[in-house]
Amino acid sequence: DAGVTQSPTHLIKTRGQQVTLRCSPKSGHDTVSWYQQALGQGPQFIFQYYEEEERQRGNFPDRFSGHQFPNYSSELNVNALWLGDSALYLCASSLGTGLESETQYFGPGTRLLVL
Amino acid sequence: AQKITQTQPGMFVQEKEAVTLDCTYDTSDPSYGLFWYKQPSSGEMIFLIYQGSYDQQNATEGRYSLNFQKARKSANLVISASQLGDSAMYFCAMREALNTGFQKLVFGTGTRLLVSP
Numbered sequence: 373d374a375g376v377t378q379s380p381t382h383l384i385k386t387r388g389q390q391v392t393l394r395c396s397p398k399s400g401h402d403t404v405s406w407y408q409q410a411l412g413q414g415p416q417f418i419f420q421y422y423e424e425e426e427r428q429r430g431n432f433p434d435r436f437s438g439h440q441f442p443n444y445s446s447e448l449n450v451n452a453l454w455l456g457d458s459a460l461y462l463c464a465s466s467l468g469t470g471l472e473s474e475t476q477y478f479g480p481g482t483r484l485l486v487l
Numbered sequence: 488a489q490k491i492t493q494t495q496p497g498m499f500v501q502e503k504e505a506v507t508l509d510c511t512y513d514t515s516d517p518s519y520g521l522f523w524y525k526q527p528s529s530g531e532m533i534f535l536i537y538q539g540s541y542d543q544q545n546a547t548e549g550r551y552s553l554n555f556q557k558a559r560k561s562a563n564l565v566i567s568a569s570q571l572g573d574s575a576m577y578f579c580a581m582r583e584a585l586n587t588g589f590q591k592l593v594f595g596t597g598t599r600l601l602v603s604p
Contacts, residue, residue: 464592
């Protein structure tokens, strides 16, 4: 049973550039959520995708955008990178049942460094 | 808004001993869920245990148990018989229901656990 996978594992960019991160959900899952984890902090919710639509968004600027494909995989795009975007980006997948016991399973993350 | 508080930045425990990691929460929702995740240095968040607000019994998963005290709004993680591989960051998280019918997780700042031989 394949877990959540993310690519790339590490990425170095310079300010002003654009980046695309990728995520494949756990087998059988249809909902993908993205989180940003700054150094020494807990993850912060960016947005969530279900049925190829953004269902909810956290307190992140429009520079952060995403996409979900028919096979449930997802991309996170960040435009006009700045130093503060340096973080671990985590993808989590779940089954969109809406149940309060619904568990999100995380991938290994992508470490982004903006210079 | 929901909030999770983890007041222990770091904890030390000797191998084979038990350790309790503290978590308090704040919510006005009558129905909620609480999760604990382990994050090794590799970065992946590993799901450990879940407790629902209406669950009558404390959740247990192997060496992990959740000491759920609803009146005190606390959901402490107890790890029994600590192992060297338990050294990691531990995050407490709460499910927050969104107006779309979906949910997100709200995390605390984490506790770093170090298990010594």
